[in-house]
Amino acid sequence: MTTLSAPAEKSTAVLRLGTRASALAHTQSQGVADAITAATGHPVELVHITTEGDRSQAAIASMGTTGVFVTALRDALLAGEIDLAVHSYKDLPTAPAPGLILAAVPPREDPRDALIARDGLTLGELPAGSKVGTGAPRRVAQLRALGLGLEIVPIRGNVDTRLGRVAGSATGPGDLDAVVLARAGLSRLGRAGEITETLDPLQVLPAPAQGALAVECRTSDARTRELLGRLEDSRTRACVLAERTTLATLEAGCSAPVAAYAEVAEGEDGPELFLRASVTAIDGSDGVRGSSTGPLADAAALGRALAEELLDRGAVELMAITS
Numbered sequence: 001m002t003t004l005s006a007p008a009e010k011s012t013a014v015l016r017l018g019t020r021a022s023a024l025a026h027t028q029s030q031g032v033a034d035a036i037t038a039a040t041g042h043p044v045e046l047v048h049i050t051t052e053g054d055r056s057q058a059a060i061a062s063m064g065t066t067g068v069f070v071t072a073l074r075d076a077l078l079a080g081e082i083d084l085a086v087h088s089y090k091d092l093p094t095a096p097a098p099g100l101i102l103a104a105v106p107p108r109e110d111p112r113d114a115l116i117a118r119d120g121l122t123l124g125e126l127p128a129g130s131k132v133g134t135g136a137p138r139r140v141a142q143l144r145a146l147g148l149g150l151e152i153v154p155i156r157g158n159v160d161t162r163l164g165r166v167a168g169s170a171t172g173p174g175d176l177d178a179v180v181l182a183r184a185g186l187s188r189l190g191r192a193g194e195i196t197e198t199l200d201p202l203q204v205l206p207a208p209a210q211g212a213l214a215v216e217c218r219t220s221d222a223r224t225r226e227l228l229g230r231l232e233d234s235r236t237r238a239c240v241l242a243e244r245t246t247l248a249t250l251e252a253g254c255s256a257p258v259a260a261y262a263e264v265a266e267g268e269d270g271p272e273l274f275l276r277a278s279v280t281a282i283d284g285s286d287g288v289r290g291s292s293t294g295p296l297a298d299a300a301a302l303g304r305a306l307a308e309e310l311l312d313r314g315a316v317e318l319m320a321i322t323s
């Protein structure tokens, strides 16, 4: 653990925000730190938490890409070493963490996926046989299901590394025709200008909670909870609750080919949630997709009902297809 900036003075008013050192985690954390200071006047100190996953690829392979990072931040919270942590919401397990609470869900970024292709190409313009890099089973399945004859290449690594794999990029070997990444991560890193097409949710539906952040603190820390509450965006919270309840009801994790995306639309009696979800076989041979609409206050029930509909239509069998 390294302290990046010393607190201005020994004051209880300084909030300690634990973050991973990766560029995306650091940028997201700094954005939340700035928002807290703007909304409350409290200074925020970033504390780097180094995890087994930052040191060794073997740890990532054995524990999953994100679980290892989330666990280290949560341990530091429970140990009182930090006061809050910022997570990419979509990387959180659906099970709640005892002793911790999601004190704020700030306004969401654009949740859609994005294509970064050579020569400015869009998905439809990529010739059959083009190599498209992505690691997420949800993206693999949906890209195959489009029937464009693309060759999906599994890739990993941080956003910079992935962008470097595209032919014609300034860095890296450039062995792929394109990669697919979350638009939100690219925007936060100032790389949205490299996007050649933002993928329409009708073609590729985003991951549950993509583009949203989760700000977590100890349940017992009433003062921090109150301060963080000022970052809350209730519409984002409702959308994400609907999406994540779909995922949890399907008993699927972040590595399942499950997509869910809720939007707020103006209905006749005020704002309404419009929720869409899909489960796609990893080989792209089949899938189920559905949608439903309801009041924001019923977000969880809406997610549960849509998942149950997809289960009735064969979601379990689709998720069991492994190659």
Ligand SMILES: NCc1[nH]cc(CCC(=O)O)c1CC(=O)O
Pocket (backbone or CB within 6 Å): 088, 089, 090, 091, 180, 181, 182, 183, 184, 185, 186, 209, 210, 211, 212, 213
């Ligand atoms: N699993 C990695 C991850 N976690 C959050 C983001 C992007 C930012 C977000 O969705 O909030 C990414 C990269 C990606 O999927 O392209």
